Amino acid sequence: MKTISAIHLDYSFIILLAVSFALTVLFFKLLIPLFFNLQFLDKPNHRSNHMKPVPLGGGLVIIPIIIFISYFAGYKWSAYNIFVLLSLFCISLIDDIKNIKALYRLAAHFFCIFIYIHFSLLDTMNFIKYISDPYLAVLVYFFLILTITGFINAFNFMDGIDGITSVQVIFLTCSLLFYYFFLGLGHNILFYCLLGTISGFLVYNWHPAKIFLGDSGSISLGFLMLFSLVDFAIEGYWVAALILPMYYLLDTSITLFYRVYKREKFWESHSQHFYQKAARNNQSHKKVCFKIILLSAGLFIFSFLSIIEKNNLIFLILSFVWCIFFLLNFSKPKLPINQ
Numbered sequence: 001m002k003t004i005s006a007i008h009l010d011y012s013f014i015i016l017l018a019v020s021f022a023l024t025v026l027f028f029k030l031l032i033p034l035f036f037n038l039q040f041l042d043k044p045n046h047r048s049n050h051m052k053p054v055p056l057g058g059g060l061v062i063i064p065i066i067i068f069i070s071y072f073a074g075y076k077w078s079a080y081n082i083f084v085l086l087s088l089f090c091i092s093l094i095d096d097i098k099n100i101k102a103l104y105r106l107a108a109h110f111f112c113i114f115i116y117i118h119f120s121l122l123d124t125m126n127f128i129k130y131i132s133d134p135y136l137a138v139l140v141y142f143f144l145i146l147t148i149t150g151f152i153n154a155f156n157f158m159d160g161i162d163g164i165t166s167v168q169v170i171f172l173t174c175s176l177l178f179y180y181f182f183l184g185l186g187h188n189i190l191f192y193c194l195l196g197t198i199s200g201f202l203v204y205n206w207h208p209a210k211i212f213l214g215d216s217g218s219i220s221l222g223f224l225m226l227f228s229l230v231d232f233a234i235e236g237y238w239v240a241a242l243i244l245p246m247y248y249l250l251d252t253s254i255t256l257f258y259r260v261y262k263r264e265k266f267w268e269s270h271s272q273h274f275y276q277k278a279a280r281n282n283q284s285h286k287k288v289c290f291k292i293i294l295l296s297a298g299l300f301i302f303s304f305l306s307i308i309e310k311n312n313l314i315f316l317i318l319s320f321v322w323c324i325f326f327l328l329n330f331s332k333p334k335l336p337i338n339q
């Protein structure tokens with residue numbers, strides 16, 4: 001566990017949050033004009049939810065800030081975790097600059113996640129080492145690689161309107177911060193750096209957005225959230241760790257299965273997510289984000305109850321029902337109101 005000494009608890013947290021936030025705001029203030037000059041832009045197309053070119057350099061700013069501030073604040077990065085994070089960041093940055101074919105990009109993600117599973121995750125999930133059947137072991141490996149790769153890509157797929165991924169990361173980080181404090185698990189330095197940095201990014205990413213994360217930001221944040229939730233699950237709170245990101249996972253999974261069913265090229269970009277439909281149906285980006293905040297509040301309540309009731313699966317089921325109800329309703333067309 002990576003903790004800050006209790007003696008310097010309050011001041012350390014305030015400093016971490018303030019420095020992360022201030023540096024992020026400052027760097028974006030300075031670099032957004034540069035991104036325009038370099039033409040590092042997301043230009044609108046038929047599936048876009050924005051009308052003007054917007055810089056893609058969000059990840060190029062926030063990921064280095066998170067890494068450096070957390071490191072100098074005393075966070076003990078696993079060598080394998082930082083290797084995987086930087087590898088995913090670099091692959092995604094290249095993809096932002098010059099589109100990489102989906103197959104090559106996916107292969108690179110599989111390789112990175114294999115490194116994470118084999119050299120980092122297995123240190124704490126020892127059960128795989130006791131699987132005597134080699135075919136079953138390979139199957140478990142494949143399942144973990146597939147699901148974890150799907151998780152980090154969900155953050156990329158869902159980053160389609162202003163503020164949505166910032167809101168999701170802030171929700172997950174605040175929830176984990178609360179639970180670590182409430183359960184006496186210590187104070188994770190990384191969470192404070194994440195919260196300060198993403199809050200600073202949201203200043204420029206809230207509608208109308210002046211900067212986007214790009215793949216380098218969304219994929220990297222997906223991995224940061226992944227191993228943070230895995231660490232929380234390993235502490236014994238696996239039901240809560242599944243409940244907290246359920247909205248992102250369900251929207252992505254349902255859309256993916258639907259596109260496979262329709263025999264569409266599911267690996268290609270599209271605009272069929274529930275939140276995208278909501279944004280097209282006379283609902284502003286802000287309104288969609290506020291509804292997602294409401295949905296997330298319900299997930300937090302269910303996750304809290306699952307902890308109180310010691311991983312009672314009923315709250316996982318209730319969370320699933322809550323998300324499905326929400327997804328089916330908040331993407332319904334809304335009639336425009338005459339002013």
